[in-house]
Amino acid sequence: MKNYFSSDFRLGVLGGGQLGRMLLSETQKFDIYTVILDASNEAPCAQICNEFHQGDLLDFDTVYTFGKQVDLLTIEIENVNIDALEKLALEGLPIYPKPSNIRIIQNKARQKQFYTDHGIPTAQFSHYAYKEELKHSYENSIIDFPFVWKAARFGYDGNGVKIVRNYEDLESLPDVECITEKLIPFKNELAVIVARNEDGKTKTYPVVEMEFHPEANQVEYVICPARIDESVSEKARDIALKVANAFDFIGLLAVEMFQTHEDEILVNEVAPRTHNSGHYSIEASYTSQFEQHIRSILNLPLGNTNSKAAGIMVNLVGKEGHTGEVLYENMQDVLKMDGVTPHIYGKKITKPFRKMGHVTVVNKDIQKARAIAQKVKETINVISK
Amino acid sequence: MKNYFSSDFRLGVLGGGQLGRMLLSETQKFDIYTVILDASNEAPCAQICNEFHQGDLLDFDTVYTFGKQVDLLTIEIENVNIDALEKLALEGLPIYPKPSNIRIIQNKARQKQFYTDHGIPTAQFSHYAYKEELKHSYENSIIDFPFVWKAARFGYDGNGVKIVRNYEDLESLPDVECITEKLIPFKNELAVIVARNEDGKTKTYPVVEMEFHPEANQVEYVICPARIDESVSEKARDIALKVANAFDFIGLLAVEMFQTHEDEILVNEVAPRTHNSGHYSIEASYTSQFEQHIRSILNLPLGNTNSKAAGIMVNLVGKEGHTGEVLYENMQDVLKMDGVTPHIYGKKITKPFRKMGHVTVVNKDIQKARAIAQKVKETINVISK
Incomplete structure (x- = not known):
């Protein structure tokens, strides 16, 4: 086993929100040196981690440069630059969860496809690259109201999820990649x-x-x-x-x-x-x-x-x-x-x-x-x- | 109630050892801004508190100046400058535990006397200002071997406590204010x-x-x-x-x-x-x-x-x-x-x-x-x- 406790091992975390903050309570307990990257200097972790770096989690160079300064990288938010993670992983940095997993999970369409491919029970879904596609599907009676609409990316805490009950609801949806699901009681x-x-x-x-x-x-x-x-x-x-x-x-x-x-x-x-x-x-x-x-x-x-x-x-x-x-x-x-x-x-x-x-x-x-x-x-x- | 949570309230702590470190885990949970004073930049709290001040806990000016920068003061070690605490308290700073309590507890002779004065059961004791006094007491058959010797001040974790079984043990004691107690099975x-x-x-x-x-x-x-x-x-x-x-x-x-x-x-x-x-x-x-x-x-x-x-x-x-x-x-x-x-x-x-x-x-x-x-x-x- 590597020596993580009171050692020069550096744990990197992408994201400095409340999940990172509660994680810090554990890394402090184990005396694991923890370095955090977050876009905001006001992030919940900023003042209490061993080392704080400010920067955009979706920017390739920022994430790559950060990764080069740590011994192992993890995340507390999934909206991060995966290309940078994959390059870092190829260069030998341990990253958990694995970038390939995060890439699938980041995108709800890929995530749903993964369940279907692996025989994991999930509600039926359709995938649309644009809102026009979705409307087209409705107009051709391929889907019907009510249905659940989910933005494929960047949803959190119920943001990016809507129940679509009529054409007005459909019209008001943002024009982004999305999936629809049967509304299941x-x-x-x-x-x-x-x-x-x-x-x-x-x-x-x-x-x-x-x-x-x-x-x-x-x-x-x-x-x-x-x-x-x-x-x-x-x-x-x-x-x-x-x-x-x-x-x-x-x-x-x-x-x-x-x-x-x-x-x-x-x-x-x-x-x-x-x-x-x-x-x-x-x-x-x-x-x-x-x-x-x-x-x-x-x-x-x-x-x-x-x-x-x-x-x-x-x-x-x-x-x-x-x-x-x-x-x-x-x-x-x-x-x-x-x-x-x-x-x-x-x-x-x-x-x-x-x-x-x-x-x-x-x-x-x-x-x-x-x-x-x-x-x-x-x-x-x-x-x- | 004052607003302590995510507010501009500043909690001061004298001492930045492991007790302070475990305390920080709670002040972080409550988002209470915590300022720590410790002699060492390498103290367990130094890197993870909101604000760290380096200085001698027994120095009047250091403790007084530190106290002026916080809204409430507490301790994680009792060996601190009490005169500074008493001046701060007189000037209106809330300090818990109270300086008068810490003053008594800091000194084992005063502490024991406090128990005796308040009818709290404790082993019988004698108090000596110097080692000569203690030797004199033995030579006059006022105390006898074996007895427990305790330095009146600055003991911790069993330091400053000895069982004295013979004259050689007595001779090897340091020349400090002390108490002796009956050895109680x-x-x-x-x-x-x-x-x-x-x-x-x-x-x-x-x-x-x-x-x-x-x-x-x-x-x-x-x-x-x-x-x-x-x-x-x-x-x-x-x-x-x-x-x-x-x-x-x-x-x-x-x-x-x-x-x-x-x-x-x-x-x-x-x-x-x-x-x-x-x-x-x-x-x-x-x-x-x-x-x-x-x-x-x-x-x-x-x-x-x-x-x-x-x-x-x-x-x-x-x-x-x-x-x-x-x-x-x-x-x-x-x-x-x-x-x-x-x-x-x-x-x-x-x-x-x-x-x-x-x-x-x-x-x-x-x-x-x-x-x-x-x-x-x-x-x-x-x-x-």
């Missing part, structure tokens, strides 16, 4: 995080249940374990593992899935990194997803993914009508609640629905945890001063 | 951490059991909960609380105690800060001692001190015969063990018995945890390259 949105290292060793985290905000299409609660039948849970973990193995993935892969009314599991999409659906693990799991990410990319033994207690994450997003310097109203009342831990991402400016932090509720009793989570949500207000 | 060394905020609200952590290294007089394992009778445990928590209340303490107070063969509890000494005996809490407790410290000094509601599972801390100290750049030998084998989390403090140079890190073992079953802890201890070697 489902019981639950689930997620499973898989860790896989270079040795091909794998661990899956328990299935979580995601409850969405009805308007913002953002996750409001993540509940671990999901309150579903053990057989469905096993199926979901098996499918998530199958996806990770199909990619020959190295690192952490978050697999989002639908549970249909017939208890079928359909893969919705994946993220090649630590994920919002795994934040509960910091307090509730024996090994947090962030520590597990480090373990997996450094080919260390993977940690125990079981939970010490039930965990529920409440997303803290900026309140509508508030833009400006952030204030976490009623935080004191939240801190009074049992087994509650706030995480504040360090963004100075709040905007409507901007992810500003999260609160984890841990309790031996999942129903109690769910009730406390509701109270947290109802109590705290992320507003501007 | 005991069953267990226990510790309780008390959190107390400005509102006078208190929480005690479960009693832990400390197993010491026979030669180095350093804690080898901290076991939570202590494997003792519930009645003894309650008594220990009550006494710890009594100490905190007697001090009118604000912050975290670690109370080390002896359990005698008659199940009496005697207070050995206290630390006015986060403590080695509470490191297990990062993984095992609903609220880690470091988060609790933040909550207590900011007069926030105190968190749940219960445990999610049993926790055992294994200290990682430098191996005898090794001085130089550190290598954590067999770390990979440790990472294979169940429920194991290493914490590496970020010290580049190892020395015999230097505290370099710790490993926490968490398990529902305390006997399993103890067995794994033993394996960790036997497996890892903190050596020089």
Whole structure:
């Protein structure tokens, strides 16, 4: 094993947002020297990493030059320059997840095609290079309303996803590469995080249940374990593992899935990194997803993914009508609640629905945890001063 | 409540060692801007705090000037210039723990006198300004061998403590202010951490059991909960609380105690800060001692001190015969063990018995945890390259 701890080993991370910030908490724990690249000097990681570089993650030269200064490269966001990563990989730099995996996952059309090619259950889809193509397809009755539209690239947190119910909706779509999917009714949105290292060793985290905000299409609660039948849970973990193995993935892969009314599991999409659906693990799991990410990319033994207690994450997003310097109203009342831990991402400016932090509720009793989570949500207000 | 989260509030910390480093993990979680003063640019906190100041913690001007640049001041080590703290407090700076408490605790003679004055059970002691006084006391048969000798100031981790069994031992003692205590046979060394905020609200952590290294007089394992009778445990928590209340303490107070063969509890000494005996809490407790410290000094509601599972801390100290750049030998084998989390403090140079890190073992079953802890201890070697 290489000596990563208190050594001159340099870990590079593309992206310096909240995921990077929570990762830093683990690299600090292991005393792994961490170098971060982000476009903004105000990024949540900027002040607390060992070394911060400012630059555009989509610019070839910036990413390439950054890669030359580290011993191993990982990502906390998938929208990065893959050509630079592939050149770096060819020149011998270990990059996890692998650039070829990120390239597929970056583009939802390629991602969906990958599932189809590998026999992974997913909703039927069509792929369009331009909006004109899509309209043409509708006019020729190849697709019909309602359908789900997804931008092929640069979507996040429900951005770039729309339900198209009529021609007006169709007209208002942006003119970008996209996919459409059948609108599938489902019981639950689930997620499973898989860790896989270079040795091909794998661990899956328990299935979580995601409850969405009805308007913002953002996750409001993540509940671990999901309150579903053990057989469905096993199926979901098996499918998530199958996806990770199909990619020959190295690192952490978050697999989002639908549970249909017939208890079928359909893969919705994946993220090649630590994920919002795994934040509960910091307090509730024996090994947090962030520590597990480090373990997996450094080919260390993977940690125990079981939970010490039930965990529920409440997303803290900026309140509508508030833009400006952030204030976490009623935080004191939240801190009074049992087994509650706030995480504040360090963004100075709040905007409507901007992810500003999260609160984890841990309790031996999942129903109690769910009730406390509701109270947290109802109590705290992320507003501007 | 003041707005501490993502605000312009500046938290100052005297000391930038491993305790400060673990504290930073919590201030980062809450996005509290943290400024650290330490004598060494190589201190574990230096690279990862928001702002680092280099300077002598015992120098009046350095501490005073530092204090003028923060909104609230706390400590992670008790050997700091108290005169500067008292001047700052007079000028209105909130300082927790209070300078008057630190002044008493800094000096073991004053500390012992405090227990005696407040009816807190502790071993009988005598106080000497110089070694000559102590020798005189022996020659006049006022004390007899064996006895425990403790330097009144600047002891840590068993430094400054000796068992004096004969005249030769007595002769070899340094000539400093000291106390002597009766050598009391005991069953267990226990510790309780008390959190107390400005509102006078208190929480005690479960009693832990400390197993010491026979030669180095350093804690080898901290076991939570202590494997003792519930009645003894309650008594220990009550006494710890009594100490905190007697001090009118604000912050975290670690109370080390002896359990005698008659199940009496005697207070050995206290630390006015986060403590080695509470490191297990990062993984095992609903609220880690470091988060609790933040909550207590900011007069926030105190968190749940219960445990999610049993926790055992294994200290990682430098191996005898090794001085130089550190290598954590067999770390990979440790990472294979169940429920194991290493914490590496970020010290580049190892020395015999230097505290370099710790490993926490968490398990529902305390006997399993103890067995794994033993394996960790036997497996890892903190050596020089």
